Amino acid sequence: MSTTMTPPSSPSPTSSPAGAVAANPPAPTWSKGLEGIIAAETKMSFIDGAKGILEYVGIPIDDLARNSSFEETVYLLWNGRLPKRAELEAFTQELRGNYELPAGFVDRIQTCPKAAAPMHMLRTMVSSLSMYDANPDANDIPTARKKALAILGQTPAIIAAFDRHRRGLPFVAPRKDLSFAANFLYMLNGKEPTEAVTRAFDVCMILHADHGLNNSTFTARVIISTLSDMYSAITGAIGSLRGPLHGGANEEVMEMLNEIEQLAKSQNKAPMDIIEPFIMDRLARRNEGARIMGFGHRVYKTIDPRATFLKTFSKQIATDTGNLKLYEMSSRIEDIMKREVGAKGIYPNVDFYSATTYHSIGLKLDLFTPMFAMSRISGWAGHVLEQLDGNRLFRPTTKYVGPHDAPYVPMDKR
Ligand code: CMC
Numbered sequence: 001m002s003t004t005m006t007p008p009s010s011p012s013p014t015s016s017p018a019g020a021v022a023a024n025p026p027a028p029t030w031s032k033g034l035e036g037i038i039a040a041e042t043k044m045s046f047i048d049g050a051k052g053i054l055e056y057v058g059i060p061i062d063d064l065a066r067n068s069s070f071e072e073t074v075y076l077l078w079n080g081r082l083p084k085r086a087e088l089e090a091f092t093q094e095l096r097g098n099y100e101l102p103a104g105f106v107d108r109i110q111t112c113p114k115a116a117a118p119m120h121m122l123r124t125m126v127s128s129l130s131m132y133d134a135n136p137d138a139n140d141i142p143t144a145r146k147k148a149l150a151i152l153g154q155t156p157a158i159i160a161a162f163d164r165h166r167r168g169l170p171f172v173a174p175r176k177d178l179s180f181a182a183n184f185l186y187m188l189n190g191k192e193p194t195e196a197v198t199r200a201f202d203v204c205m206i207l208h209a210d211h212g213l214n215n216s217t218f219t220a221r222v223i224i225s226t227l228s229d230m231y232s233a234i235t236g237a238i239g240s241l242r243g244p245l246h247g248g249a250n251e252e253v254m255e256m257l258n259e260i261e262q263l264a265k266s267q268n269k270a271p272m273d274i275i276e277p278f279i280m281d282r283l284a285r286r287n288e289g290a291r292i293m294g295f296g297h298r299v300y301k302t303i304d305p306r307a308t309f310l311k312t313f314s315k316q317i318a319t320d321t322g323n324l325k326l327y328e329m330s331s332r333i334e335d336i337m338k339r340e341v342g343a344k345g346i347y348p349n350v351d352f353y354s355a356t357t358y359h360s361i362g363l364k365l366d367l368f369t370p371m372f373a374m375s376r377i378s379g380w381a382g383h384v385l386e387q388l389d390g391n392r393l394f395r396p397t398t399k400y401v402g403p404h405d406a407p408y409v410p411m412d413k414r
Contacts, residue, residue, distance in 0.1 A: 030399050035298065039394070040221055044077050044382050045210045049299035054306065056210060057081065065309050070180050070205035071095060074152070074378040077210055078145070078385065092179075098153025099174035099183060102132035106161050106171045114166040118159065118370045119242040123235055125158045126151060130231035137229045139388055147230040148381030155377055156180065159370045160187035181205055184374070189362075197361055200317055204357060207306045207350065208372050210379030212299065216240035216247065220380040221387045225394045230384055237380045238373050244293070247372040252293035253355035254365050257326055271329055279336045294352030295337055301345030310353035317360040326356045 031037050046055045054061040057076050064073055071092045075083045083091060101109075108128060112121050129151060130136040138144065161171050164187075172187045181202035185193035193201070211217070220237040224230070241247035260278055264271040282290045297304060311331075318327040334348055358368045 028397050028399075033298070039218065040213055040383075040387070042212070042383065042386055043080055044379065044386070045212050047212045047299050049297070049301055052300060052302040052305050052308070054211070054304075061207065061305055062309055065203050065206050068206055070202050070209070070375070070378075073206045073209050077378060077382045078148075095149060095153050095180065096176040096183075098150045099157060099176060101154055101157050101161070102129070105129075105132065106157075109158060109161045110165045110171075112162060112165065116162075116166075118162060118366050119238065119248075119373070121162050122155070122158060122370050122373060123238040123242070125162075126155065126238060127231060127235040129154065130229065133231070136231055139224075139227055139229065141385060141388060144230050144385060144388055145381075148377075148385065151230065151234055152377045152381065155374050156184035157187060159367065159374060160184060163188055163364070163367065164190075196317075196320065200313065200357065200361055203313065204310075204354060204371065205375040207309065208354075208375035210376070210382060211350075214246065215243075216376065217380055217383050221383050222394045224384045224387050225391055227391065230381065233384045234377060234380055237376070241373055241376065242369055247351070247369050247376070249293045249349070249351040250355045250358065250368040250372060251365055253352055254359060254368065256293055257329055257355070258365075260329065271325070272332060275329060275332045276336060279333055280340075283340055292333070292337060294355065295341075295348055296346045297349045300347065300349065303347040304349045306350040307348040307353050310350065310357055311348070314353045314357040314360060317357060321360055323360065326359060330356050 029037070044056065046058070047053065056064055056073065057080055059076070059082075064076075068076075072083060072088055074095075075088060075091045105125075105128075109121070109125060112124075133147065133150075135143070136147075138147075157174050164171060169190070172190050174183050174187055176183075178186055178192070179198065179202065182193055182198045185198065185201060213221070216237040219240040220233040223233040223236045244252050260275060261271050263278065264274045267274065279292060282292055284290075311334075314330070315324075315327050318324045330353060334352070337346065337348075354372075355368060358371060359365075363371065
């Protein structure tokens with residue numbers, strides 16, 4: 001809820017030495033968590049949280065998920081329109097030209113502790129890329145755009161190289177004849193993925209590409225608004241995304257499903273039989289901060305349209321792979337949540353069914369959030385480019401709630 005605060009002392013117009021009158025600054029408003037505050041303009045994605053609509057440049061997300069590719073979606077987000085055939089071909093080739101890591105970079109990844117969390121590794125390595133760029137600070141739009149494409153193209157190799165390193169496997173070099181999605185899975189597993197798996201993964205990349213002024217995108221825009229640099233903005237955004245209230249929730253969903261399975265095993269019961277008491281217990285502890293991960297959203301008060309798509313999708317993959325257990329558990333959780341808190345506007349968000357989808361594709365749990373990051377770099381970079389075009393420094397204010405005119409008490413009297 002936004003509230004307008006009266007400034008402590010109403011500032012009167014101040015006269016500059018030259019006699020010009022400075023305008024009053026706008027009256028500050030306060031909204032905890034910045035809820036309902038418009039802080040930037042964008043042409044990339046539109047969200048109607050009440051109706052459950054998400055569009056990229058006006059195109060419903062469902063149409064893109066069904067018909068587009070990740071490469072085409074990135075072109076759309078960065079150019080404000082769908083590409084013609086030749087334009088998409090040129091853009092795809094440019095992206096593939098960036099698959100390779102700088103010389104010596106794989107060695108750098110292989111010095112990372114094998115026990116490191118992939119998101120910490122990713123944040124550190126994306127930041128390190130700046131040191132291999134002869135001109136990391138250039139912020140003119142054409143150069144910033146090249147940096148965006150380079151970071152987007154190189155991130156799959158960073159994640160795959162690290163995962164193989166921790167498994168004691170050699171690095172697999174990228175293949176420029178493969179799409180973004182297929183190349184990543186190829187570098188990760190050392191073999192080409194099937195068409196069905198590639199398509200599933202490509203769709204996940206499309207669905208995660210952009211989403212208004214979410215926390216990590218805001219972080220990226222805040223950082224670039226100081227005219228810092230593309231690497232710093234993307235690095236900061238990765239740090240934001242990993243939190244469990246944001247992109248880290250997809251890993252938490254999987255951990256919750258694992259926890260239910262373990263608990264059922266310890267009680268000699270089927271997981272489906274303990275879901276109801278498990279969820280009811282968590283809901284009962286809501287005031288202590290307990291959450292059902294993958295549910296709720298600051299903007300959506302109905303089902304997140306990405307979750308609707310991923311639900312159908314994860315059911316399809318689960319059916320194809322003959323492993324419907326996790327899908328059925330998720331579906332049961334959704335039913336209970338709808339019954340208990342649907343009226344409060346708490347519905348599945350993108351992370352809920354993406355967890356089971358990634359699991360069905362064969363990805364390890366701690367790679368789920370890096371997958372989100374790998375796609376969202378396109379959104380972050382697009383917002384950085386929008387911010388640079390007509391930038392104004394982000395500098396909100398605080399509502400001071402501490403004391404005034406406090407005495408400075410000498411050390412021996414405290
Ligand atoms: N489980 C149980 N209760 C919930 C949940 C949940 N997942 N989400 C919200 N609530 C309740 C909350 O307890 C509160 O109830 P009350 O009014 O009785 O105090 C009410 O709903 C409002 O919650 P809030 O925390 O004030 O809402 P918010 O807008 O600040 O938070 C959220 C949004 C996403 C952080 C929150 O819904 C949440 O913690 N969800 C679980 C984590 C999650 O799935 N995050 C992924 C978000 S979507 C993908 C992304 O952007 O990364």
